[in-house]
Structures are given as structure tokens and as C-alpha cells.
Amino acid sequence: MCASQDALTRTYLACQITGHTIPGDFSLIGLEPEAVLPGILPDIARPTLPVTETGHRAVDRMLWRIANPPLPYEQIMLQGGLHEGTTVRKALPLA
Structure with a gap:
């Protein structure tokens, strides 16, 4: 997992330089909710965030x-999905 776009790009390029493949050898997931460098990097797996719902x-x-x-604060957690992209290997079915 890469938390920043810079780390994501460097990790992807380092894998290419060292002969490793994504998703063959490693799965790569970015934590940015939007696509990074389209046309240069593959379709990176990343979270999808309910931006409109969060704003409302x-x-x-x-x-x-x-x-x-005067009332107590409330903590709210929102759950989004995962855009699988092409950088995560699919799990094999259990036998």
C-alpha cells in the first residue's frame, strides 16, 4: 500500500526496474481516491470514497x-468501496 502518489509511482517503477511484475509478484494499492498518472501507470487499485454523501x-x-x-460530540465512520483496478491479483478459489 502506498499513502502518497510519489511513493506509488516510485514503487511501481522500482518493481519494473528490478524485473518484478504487478500484480504477478506484488499487489499494489494506492490510498488516494483518484486515479494517478493515467496513461503512465496502470489502473491502480484504490479506495472509492462517497464524496457527495460525506459532504452532506x-x-x-x-x-x-x-x-x-452542549451535547456530546458524535463520531461517524463512512465506508467506501475498493476500485480493484489491474494491480491486485485475484484470489484463487479455495478447494
Whole structure:
């Protein structure tokens, strides 16, 4: 997994230079929610984030906080999907 686009590009290029293949030898997953360097890098596996839903929820929570300042804070976790791309090897079925 690579947390930054720079690390993702360097990791991919280092694998190419050393003769390793992605996804043959290694799977590569970027943590940026958008494609990186289209046309240069393959379709990198990455999370898909519900951006619109997150924005709506944030506005709702901000307005609620303004209306209810003494009440306790609320933590919210949002779950997105995974864009598999071409850099993750598919799991083999169990026999």
C-alpha cells in the first residue's frame, strides 16, 4: 500500500526496474481516491470514497452542532468501496 502518489509511482517503477511484475509478484494499492498518472501507470487499485454523501453528512453534523452546542460530540465512520483496478491479483478459489 502506498499513502502518497510519489511513493506509488516510485514503487511501481522500482518493481519494473528490478524485473518484478504487478500484480504477478506484488499487489499494489494506492490510498488516494483518484486515479494517478493515467496513461503512465496502470489502473491502480484504490479506495472509492462517497464524496457527495460525506459532504452532506458533514453539513448535517455542523448544523446539528451549532443548534446543540452542549451535547456530546458524535463520531461517524463512512465506508467506501475498493476500485480493484489491474494491480491486485485475484484470489484463487479455495478447494
